[in-house]
Amino acid sequence: KVGDSGEDASEVDIKKIMKTIRARDLYPVIVFSFSRRACETHANDLMTGKTQLDFTTQEQKELIRQIYDNALLCMAEEDRELACVQKIYPMLERGIGIHHGGLLPIIKELVEILFGESLVKCLFATETFAMGLNMPARTCVFTEVEKFDGKEMRVLQPGEYTQMAGRAGRRGKDDRGTCILMLDKKLDKEELVHMTCGTGSALMSEFKLTYYSILNLLRRASGEEDAEYVIQRSFHQFQHTREVPRKKRELEQITAEADGIQLDMSDAKAELVRLQNAARDARTALMHHAVDPEKLSRDVLKPGRLVRVRDGDDEWGWGAVVGVRDLPAEAVPPLEPDKASEWGLESEWAKREMRNRRRAIDVLIHCAPGVHEGVLRPAKRILGRPGKLAEKGCTCEIVPVALRLVDAVGAMVLTLPRDLTDANARAQVGLAINELHHRFQGKTVPELDLENDLRLDGDEFHESMGRWSRSESELRAHPLYAASTKDGGLNEKQIELYRKKASLMERARDLKKEIKTTQLSKFRDELRDRSRVLARFGMLDEEGTVTHKGRAACEIDTADEVLVTELMFNGCFVAMDHHALVALCSMFMPVEKTNEVYPLAGAAKEALEGPVKQLREAAKAIAEAELDFGVRTQAAEGEDGRHEAVNEYVDSFKDALVGMVYDWSVGTNFDEIMRGTDMFEGTFVRAARRLDELMMELHRAARAVGSAELADSFEKGAESLRHGVVSAASLYL
Incomplete structure (x- = not known):
C-alpha cells in the first residue's frame, strides 16, 4: 500500500522505526535484511522522500570525512573516483552504513571501522555481519523473518535468529x-516461539572424500591406509x-520385548505375517517412486481425489x-543422523526426501473415537465387510498426512461439500467412502496407473513393480490368506501379535547391521568409485599409483581438479594467450545469478568460443564417468534422468x-566493466582474487x-588481474 506522503509503506515503516529508536536513544542499531538489494534499498529510503534522516553531529561528520579520506589513500588515485566508492560517502556522513558481500572489500572494512567507533x-x-565479527549494537531490527535458502522461502531457524539477535546488547554498556x-x-505463534526460543540445529559433519584428497593420500607410499587413517x-x-x-541399548530393549511375545515364528501364521510385511515393504518401495511433489502434483491431488493412507502397520x-x-x-523434521550420514545432506536422495517431508496433504478420513480428546488413530473396519466400521463413535475428520504415507492414489474424485467445518458435511463424505468400500468388496478400488497416469518409468521403477507383484502373488497364494480377509477366519489379535513380533525382529536385524557396518566401509566404497573415475582419466594407473597427470591434479584445490587437469592435458590451454586463459578459468569460480550477462565480443569472443565448448564437452565426459561408477546419482530413472544429471x-x-575477466585482464576501466552487468562490485573483486589463487x-x-611455458602463461594470467581495486590493500594491515 502507499502512505499519505506518496512513499511506499515499507519506507514509512523503516523511517518511523528509526525515529523511535533515535528518540529512545537505542543506537547503534543493526538492521538485518536477507538480500543485498534490500540493504541498499532500505538505506536509500532514509535519505529520500520528504523526511531525510541524519544521525551525526557536525563534529562527527568531520571525523567521518577524515577516516574516509585516509581509507582512500590505500587505493590507486584513479580508483578513488569510482562510482561505488563515491556513492557510499553521503550515507556515511549521515551515520548510515551498508554491509554485505557485494561491496568492495575496502568499503566493507571502512564501514566496520566507522561502526566500531559508533560513527x-x-x-x-x-x-x-553476524558471523565472525565482534560488532555488537544496542538494537537489532529484522526487516523480515523469512529468507531464501537456495531452494525456497522459509522462516529463520532458531540458530540463525539467535546469532543475529545476539548482537543486541553491548557487554559493559547496556543492561x-x-x-x-x-x-x-501473519506469523503463527508456534512459528514465532520456535524461531525465538527453539533449539538450534544439531551440528552434522559434512566430511567428504574429494579427488584432491584421494590423489594426495594415494601419492604417499601407503595410500589406502593413509585414507583410512584420516577417515577414522x-x-x-x-x-x-x-x-x-545408543543403538546397542535400543537393540537390547527390542530383543527383550520380542522375547516376551511367546509365539513360534516358524509356523504358518508367522509365514503369513512375513509375507504381509514383505508385500507392505515392496509396496512402500514402489510408492517411493511416486511420492514426489513433481509426480504427485497439485493437479493430481485435487480436492476430492481418493488416496489410501498407511503409516507402517496402521x-x-x-x-x-x-x-x-x-x-x-x-x-519439517530433519534427516535422521543415520540417513544424513549415509546419504549426505546434499545428495539427490536427501534432497528428494526433504522435498517429500515439506509437502503435506489434508485428507478427510475415518478416525477411531477419541479425536476430540487428542487421541488420533485409524478406524478399524470389519474383516469381510469393509463397508462397516468395527467401532461405534468413529468420525470423519480432516487429518494432515505426510506425502510419504500415501499408499495408493485412486482413479475416482469425489465431489466435496463447500463447508467441511460442518460435522454433518464430513459425515456425508464418510458415507460415500463407506459405500466405495462396500461396492468394491473383495476387489481393489480403481487406482491411477503408476506407469501410464503418473508417467513413471525407468529400470528401478520396473524392478520395484516386479518385486511388488511377486510379493502380492506369494501372499495371495498362502493357504491362510483367504481366511485372514474374513471376519472370524483368523484370530485378529493373535495375528497382530505375530505382526508386532515380526516388526521387532526386523528392527533388531537392522540395528545389528547398522552397528556392524561402520562409516569406514562406506568411505571405502566411495574411495573405490572415485578411484575408478580417476583411473578412467589417466590420473591413476591399474595399481592405484598416481600418474604424471595425477600429480598435476594434486596441486589444484580451488576448482574442479579433474576437469581443470583434463583441459590442461587435452591441449585446450596451449593455444591461448594469458588474457583468454584467465578468462576461461573464471568459469570455475562460483558466482551469484545475474540478470544481465556481460557481453563477449570482438577478440574475446573469437579467442574463447572454442575453449568454452571444449570445457563443456570435457565436463560432460566427467559427469558420465561419475554416473557409470556411482559417484554421481540421478534423480530420475532412465535416459532422461541421466541426461538431466x-x-x-x-x-x-x-x-x-x-x-568481465577478459576485459579486466586487458586493462579496461572498472566502472566501464560494471556498467555492463548488474553484478555487485564486491562479487567481481572477490571472484578475481580467488581466480588469482587458482591461476x-x-x-x-x-x-x-614440466611444462614451463604453460606455467608462465598461468602466472602472467594471475598478474594481469593484480591491478586497481582487485589488489587494493586491506585497511586492517
Missing part, C-alpha cells in the same frame, strides 16, 4: 538489548561411533484429499565472468609436470 549509527546488513521484528504477513579420525566417524552405544484406508500445502521449515554438472560452470595453483601444477 555509523544505523547499519543495514545481511546476516553475514539489555532490543530486538524489533517487522512483519508484513574425522568428526564424521566420531559422530557415527557415538551413536553405537492401515488408515481410503480418504478424500481436501487440499495440498507446504509445511513451514521448522515443522549430466546437464546439471555441465551447467554448473557458468560464463557470467568470462567477458597460481595451475602455475604450480604445470611446473610439477
